[in-house]
Amino acid sequence: MSHLLEVRDLSMRFGGLLAVDGVEMSIKPGEIFAIIGPNGAGKTTVFNCISGFYKPTTGVITLEGQSIAGLGSHSVAQRGVVRTFQNVRLFKSMTALENLLVAQHSRTSKSVLGGLFNTRNYRASEAAAIENAMKWLRFMGIEAFANREAGNLAYGHQRRLEIARCMITQPKLLMLDEPAAGLNPQEKVELQQLIERLRTEFGVTVLLIEHDMGLVMGVSERILCMEYGRPIAMGTPEEVRSNERVIKAYLGEA
Numbered sequence: 001m002s003h004l005l006e007v008r009d010l011s012m013r014f015g016g017l018l019a020v021d022g023v024e025m026s027i028k029p030g031e032i033f034a035i036i037g038p039n040g041a042g043k044t045t046v047f048n049c050i051s052g053f054y055k056p057t058t059g060v061i062t063l064e065g066q067s068i069a070g071l072g073s074h075s076v077a078q079r080g081v082v083r084t085f086q087n088v089r090l091f092k093s094m095t096a097l098e099n100l101l102v103a104q105h106s107r108t109s110k111s112v113l114g115g116l117f118n119t120r121n122y123r124a125s126e127a128a129a130i131e132n133a134m135k136w137l138r139f140m141g142i143e144a145f146a147n148r149e150a151g152n153l154a155y156g157h158q159r160r161l162e163i164a165r166c167m168i169t170q171p172k173l174l175m176l177d178e179p180a181a182g183l184n185p186q187e188k189v190e191l192q193q194l195i196e197r198l199r200t201e202f203g204v205t206v207l208l209i210e211h212d213m214g215l216v217m218g219v220s221e222r223i224l225c226m227e228y229g230r231p232i233a234m235g236t237p238e239e240v241r242s243n244e245r246v247i248k249a250y251l252g253e254a
């Protein structure tokens with residue numbers, strides 16, 4: 001199997017607006033792949049189609065050769081495709097730890113009776129879930145805030161927690177929608193290192209949308225540039241950076 005994710009002839013129409021038009025991409029296992037382009041180019045709509053939030057108007061989306069187009073976000077997540085959002089979406093009144101416990105709930109004991117009677121198996125699986133959650137909080141450098149409400153964490157920490165919440169489900173494909181938005185320059189450098197570590201240490205494939213060209217060019221192996229819903233260039237950072245259409249449509253103004 002050469003590709004983890006394949007997208008063919010993807011289009012998405014909202015009434016009279018063709019927001020995505022003929023997008024194609026193939027992402028290899030372990031690759032870090034970015035989608036760039038001006039505001040309104042259709043990047044988030046592509047994300048919404050892949051992650052099951054939208055049913056594409058046309059097109060094929062496969063994960064390890066199996067179609068996932070139009071399955072719905074829950075089913076797509078169960079198959080190992082998880083994502084973050086442009087605006088962080090956490091359970092803000094739950095603690096950081098609780099957010100990670102909820103995320104792995106489907107992998108811990110499902111027995112309601114076990115929970116009611118506090119059986120040994122139930123306690124063991126809860127303890128394992130807490131240990132796993134703490135491991136991820138440590139990995140993200142935010143274990144000191146385990147018991148703080150997610151909504152009260154610093155913004156950069158909320159972003160890390162959101163990524164941890166994805167990673168704790170052991171995804172095949174991690175989709176990050178503008179992960180650098182709102183971060184300061186130091187946090188952006190740390191984010192790049194974090195993305196690289198996630199790939200190296202956990203083998204996860206990463207698909208990101210990002211406007212920060214320092215991060216995109218530094219972390220991505222291949223980049224797709226979109227404009228008005230259409231793919232206008234695809235290649236390595238060097239190829240995309242020097243592409244005339246990309247410079248005209250986007251980089252000239254970025």
Ligand SMILES: Nc1ncnc2c1ncn2[C@@H]1O[C@H](COP(=O)(O)OP(=O)(O)OP(=O)(O)O)[C@@H](O)[C@H]1O
Pocket residue numbers: 014017019037038039040041042043044045046
């Ligand atoms: N649910 C929707 N209903 C109607 N139009 C939509 C919907 N979602 C997106 N659009 C439109 O589709 C086009 C593409 O939007 P999209 O959010 O995918 O762009 P984007 O490249 O992610 O932009 P940005 O960089 O600003 O996030 C825009 O014109 C947008 O207004």
